[in-house]
Amino acid sequence: MKILVPVKRVVDYNVKIRVKADGSGVDLANVKMSMNPFDEIAIEEAVRLKEAGIATEVIAVSCGVAACQETLRTALAIGADRAILVETDADLQPLAVAKLLQALCAKEAPQLVICGKQAIDDDANQTGQMLAALQNWPQATFASKVVIAGGKATVTREIDGGLETLEMNLPAVVSTDLRLNEPRYATLPNIMKAKKKPLDTVKPADLGVDVAPRLTTLKVAEPAKRSAGIRVADVAELVNKLKNEAKVI
Amino acid sequence: MTILVIAEHDHQSLKAATLNTVTAASKIGGNIHILVAGSNCGGAAQQAASLQGVSSVKVADAAHYQNQTAENLTALVIAQAGNYSHILAPATTFGKNLLPRVAALLDVAQISEITGVESADTFIRPIYAGNALATVQSADKIKVITVRSTAFDAAMSGGSAAVEAIAAANDTNQTTLTNRELTKSERPELGAAKIIVSGGRGLGSGENYHKLLEPLADKLGAALGASRAAVDAGFVPNDYQVGQTGKIVAPQLYIAVGISGAIQHLAGMKESKFIVAINKDPDAPIFQVADYGLVGDLFELVPQLESAVG
Numbered sequence: 001m002k003i004l005v006p007v008k009r010v011v012d013y014n015v016k017i018r019v020k021a022d023g024s025g026v027d028l029a030n031v032k033m034s035m036n037p038f039d040e041i042a043i044e045e046a047v048r049l050k051e052a053g054i055a056t057e058v059i060a061v062s063c064g065v066a067a068c069q070e071t072l073r074t075a076l077a078i079g080a081d082r083a084i085l086v087e088t089d090a091d092l093q094p095l096a097v098a099k100l101l102q103a104l105c106a107k108e109a110p111q112l113v114i115c116g117k118q119a120i121d122d123d124a125n126q127t128g129q130m131l132a133a134l135q136n137w138p139q140a141t142f143a144s145k146v147v148i149a150g151g152k153a154t155v156t157r158e159i160d161g162g163l164e165t166l167e168m169n170l171p172a173v174v175s176t177d178l179r180l181n182e183p184r185y186a187t188l189p190n191i192m193k194a195k196k197k198p199l200d201t202v203k204p205a206d207l208g209v210d211v212a213p214r215l216t217t218l219k220v221a222e223p224a225k226r227s228a229g230i231r232v233a234d235v236a237e238l239v240n241k242l243k244n245e246a247k248v249i
Numbered sequence: 250m251t252i253l254v255i256a257e258h259d260h261q262s263l264k265a266a267t268l269n270t271v272t273a274a275s276k277i278g279g280n281i282h283i284l285v286a287g288s289n290c291g292g293a294a295q296q297a298a299s300l301q302g303v304s305s306v307k308v309a310d311a312a313h314y315q316n317q318t319a320e321n322l323t324a325l326v327i328a329q330a331g332n333y334s335h336i337l338a339p340a341t342t343f344g345k346n347l348l349p350r351v352a353a354l355l356d357v358a359q360i361s362e363i364t365g366v367e368s369a370d371t372f373i374r375p376i377y378a379g380n381a382l383a384t385v386q387s388a389d390k391i392k393v394i395t396v397r398s399t400a401f402d403a404a405m406s407g408g409s410a411a412v413e414a415i416a417a418a419n420d421t422n423q424t425t426l427t428n429r430e431l432t433k434s435e436r437p438e439l440g441a442a443k444i445i446v447s448g449g450r451g452l453g454s455g456e457n458y459h460k461l462l463e464p465l466a467d468k469l470g471a472a473l474g475a476s477r478a479a480v481d482a483g484f485v486p487n488d489y490q491v492g493q494t495g496k497i498v499a500p501q502l503y504i505a506v507g508i509s510g511a512i513q514h515l516a517g518m519k520e521s522k523f524i525v526a527i528n529k530d531p532d533a534p535i536f537q538v539a540d541y542g543l544v545g546d547l548f549e550l551v552p553q554l555e556s557a558v559g
Contacts, residue, residue, distance in 0.1 A: 016512060017377045026381055038494075094349070095358055120493065120513075122376050124361045129319065129349035138320055138423040141346045144487065154427070158487045159342045160440070160496070162431035166318070168424045178477065178494060179487050214358035218371065219384040226519050229540035235553040238525065241541050242558075246523045248444070248502040249469060249558055 001148075001170075002057045003046040004110040005080065006101055007039040009064055009071040010121040019222045026121075026220060035071045038116025040078070041176040044183040045146060046114050047079030054148050055112070057081050061104055063097050065089055069199060076194035077186035083199040088211060090204070094122075096211035098130035103207035105135060110171065112153065117142050117175040128175035138168035142177040250279030250369065254303075255326060255338040255347065258285060258293035260315075265441040266339035266396075268300065268403035273396040274337050275302045275404070276366040282307055282333070283410075286325050286417075288315040294412050301408040311417035316426040317343065323350040324418035330355055330391060334369070340395035340497075341440070348395055357389035362497075364400035378493035378516035398440060399499035399520055432488055439489070442472030444502045447491055447518070448484065449476035451507020451528060451547055455484040461548070462506060465555040474498065474518075476508045492517035507547045510535030527551065 011017055011026075012034040018027045035043075049055040060075035062068040063086040072083035086100050105113065118125035132139035140146075140155035144163065147154040148170070156165045158177045186194070204211045232238045242249045252274045257264040267283075274281045283297040286309040294308045307329065313321050326347075330336060336351060338344035340362040352359035364382070365373030371386045372394065439445065446466040452458045458479065466473050474496070475489040491498055493513040503521035508514060510526070510533055518524070519538050526539035527547050536542040543550060 011377070013513070017380050019381050026377060093358060095353060095356075098353055118494070120378065122361075123378065123493065124359070125345050126349035126352070126359050126361065129346065130353035130359075133323065133350040133353035139346075139350070140424070141319075142342060157342075159429075161438070161488055162429065162486075163488075164426060164430070165428040166424045167427050177487065178481065178490075214389055215360065215385045215387055217383050217385050220376070221382050221384070223375070223379060223382050226524075226538045228537045229524075229542065231536075231542045231544065235543070235550055235557050238541055238543055238554065239557045242502070242523070242525070246502070246540065248523050 001055050002110040003055045003112045004059050005042045005046045006061045006115045007075050008036040008119045009033050009068045010036045023219045035074050036116050036119045038176050040183040041180050042114040042116050043075045043078045044181050063100050073194050076197045077191045085201045087201050088204050090211050091213050093213045094124045094126035097127050099209045101131045102134045113173045115175050128173050132173035137172050139173045140166050141175040143174050144177050144179045250334045252281050252335040253333040254283045256283050256285045257343040260287040260290040261292040263296050266341050266398035269398035269401040270337050270339045270396045271404035272401040280304045286314045288312050298410040298412050299406040300404045303410040306410050306412045307415045309415050309417045313420035318424050319347045319350050320421040320423040326351045328418050335392045337394045340397050344395045352393040360394045362397040364397050378513050437472045439472045439496050442500050444469045444471035445474045445500045446471045446504045447474035448506045449508030450478040458484045461551045476514045509533045
């Protein structure tokens with residue numbers, strides 16, 4: 001069984017982003033970039049399935065600029081077998097990425113796609129569900145446990161107010177939530193080995209996909225700053241403020 | 250222009266976020282229809298019909314809508330979509346699971362978690378964990394949108410829309426629900442609570458979390474929340490999580506206990522009316538957003554607070 005794992009290069013989660021003064025977007029110059037944390041969990045899960053003898057091959061895919069190769073090398077160092085970069089400088093929106101992945105699914109015929117539930121830059125939370133729809137596959141989003149056996153996926157999902165478990169036939173799309181696993185650190189020997197693993201590059205046009213954006217960003221602004229309040233000396237002062245000033249208790 | 254709001258409900262009644270979604274629809278303007286797809290869902294449909302601003306409630310009542318799977322609901326929404334200019338759902342795990350599937354089959358973009366409506370085709374949505382607000386314009390024929398419930402008031406009741414039964418779509422049989430465990434709690438729902446008591450890694454253990462925060466929450470009638478760090482450390486289940494990757498909340502009062510205030514946590518609670526931070530580190534970033542900051546040992550201060558509010 002092949003598993004396809006899409007990974008996105010995003011601003012590192014520790015970076016405090018800055019909005020450009022002209023309101024055209026977020027300043028990405030000289031900012032540390034990393035793999036989207038949810039995608040790291042997705043790669044880890046796929047590699048564990050391979051180590052358990054369930055998957056035969058883990059293919060990491062990234063869509064975007066040439067520098068996404070670094071993200072793919074990270075995926076290879078975690079344990080993916082090979083990588084595909086769909087290289088483009090275009091602004092890729094989730095629907096376009098889902099179509100690119102659909103084209104790759106047609107080529108690679110994976111039985112399972114594991115993706116992060118959302119990217120921490122655009123916070124869209126769409127691509128996995130869109131891919132499942134385009135493929136007419138079942139989906140299990142926000143997974144905290146994945147069991148693959150007998151051609152079926154049994155997935156525990158994080159939903160508002162609790163958990164639910166869905167069973168579905170493969171092929172399927174699973175999107176990862178935080179508690180699915182804790183991704184390993186890539187060791188130096190594995191980082192070295194990853195450099196020798198195959199990484200193919202294709203263009204959206206090779207896949208016959210129109211990636212033109214559907215949404216136009218008119219403006220990006222900083223949210224209203226919340227100003228810091230005051231320090232209270234003790235619990236008595238706090239309760240007094242809450243009762244008489246804020247009037248919330 | 251007619252807008253379809255997809256109701257999130259438990260068959261008997263609507264989930265609170267559906268009411269906020271109706272208000273977002275009313276800001277777009279035009280007729281508002283609500284789709285209630287469920288099994289024996291007359292209760293939810295009646296409540297939908299009573300909301301102000303709603304002109305029609307479409308009810309698809311069938312056994313295969315019992316579990317609200319994305320595959321089955323998508324087939325139904327797609328069958329109705331041609332009649333609508335906009336399709337909205339709350340940006341809860343329900344709406345986030347469903348609407349991208351709908352959008353992809355309509356070959357349109359989805360606009361996620363809007364917090365503002367500029368016009369019928371232009372919306373405001375947070376990106377980068379709410380550290381930037383993007384104004385986006387859609388050129389698609391049908392706008393498919395999820396709505397961040399904390400950004401819109403709840404729609405009021407007092408309306409009387411017509412309720413119309415519509416045909417269910419075929420059962421796709423693509424997924425089977427084998428188990429659902431909802432956290433049982435006497436406390437209010439995190440998304441709808443007026444007061445939230447939230448704990449972070451500073452509490453040290455799940456045992457401390459429950460021992461210290463539950464009595465305080467009980468006295469205040471508050472919901473319990475947690476930072477991602479507390480969830481990762483296994484203190485509490487993930488559905489307690491407030492933040493970019495958890496729930497977005499905006500209560501009247503948010504009490505952050507032992508939470509340092511990572512960017513991704515602030516993204517989930519900084520719209521709260523009043524924020525209280527209790528932390529031993531005077532330089533913790535949480536104090537930069539707190540209205541009232543109390544520096545000190547939470548193991549002493551929280552029990553003191555609990556007895557003082559009683």
